[in-house]
Amino acid sequence: MGIAQTTTTSFRVELFEAVHDFTTDTFKIALYTSSATLSASTTAYSATNEVSGTGYSAGGQALTISQVPTSSGTTAFLDFSDVTWTTATITARGALIYLANGTTNPSVCVLDFGGDKTSTAGNFTIQFPAADASNAILRIA
Secondary structure, three states: OEEOOEEOHHHHHHHHOOOOOOOOOOEEEEEEOOOOEEOOOOOEOOOOOEOOEEOEOOOOEEOOEEEEEEEEOOEEEEEEOOEEEEEEEEEEEEEEEEEOOOOOOEEEEEEEEEEEEEEEEEEEEEOOOOOOOOOOOEEEO
8 A cells, every 4th residue: 555656657658649638638636545555557536545524525626737738958847736625624645636537537647745634624735846847746858
């Protein structure tokens, strides 16, 4: 068991297959408990060991792309706007970003929070790093 921060292997393959379109598709982020097993081998969204609690709905929240696909030097990157669950009472250890296509919901990347993070009737916010070639949440160098 465990959560390992990474882009998923299936996502890397699906880039060559043109499965993900970061200019038109809808991407979501789902939160998971410490009982979840998420890693490079995670292929799709699953409700298994997903967080439950006040202010959180299964499947997570839709993401807004804050930095459209671009490049700097030899690195291509994109980024998402921060996402907040308001008035939430939840505990999460990690998250999964995935393509919300309503059928296969293929994975993109796993986020490891490094420990349980909790909100009690307050905001639970995921702050994405700076949208640049060194820090953006999704980068290909």
